[in-house]
Amino acid sequence: MDWVKANVDGAMGGSNTVAAVGGVIRDSQGDWIIDFSRSLGICSALHAELWALHDTLILAWNMKYRRVKVEIECKLAANILNRQIREMDENVVVALVHEILDREWETRVNHVYRKTNAVAEQLAKMVKGCPMGEVPPSKVAALA
Known part of the structure; x- marks a missing residue:
């Protein structure tokens, strides 16, 4: 009952691989608690997914x-963070996320399919090319 669920996504766009992240945290009844999105700049699709996880975990931690x-729909990112793949353990983003996951709390990172992650995907896509903080949640209300 006291679990919250977050859906997160990293989105890529354009020929210069500009990335953005977005996500939503809901309570155990599925009610919307908070959403977030931000532009990352240029990075790989995997790094965008990892930053989306990082941002979500920091947000959830700070909200107590x-x-x-x-x-998350990126199975590779889920496997890396569940330590099923160890090759990227020295990566800065992976190390940051592992540090957060190792805090005194219970976390689970699960792979889901794109259809299940539509709200997070839309939040991430909406912010690409937009200044931070100008992504109205009303644009994803129909998906929620």
């Missing part, structure tokens, strides 16, 4: 949630 399920 201590039981968090995170859903």
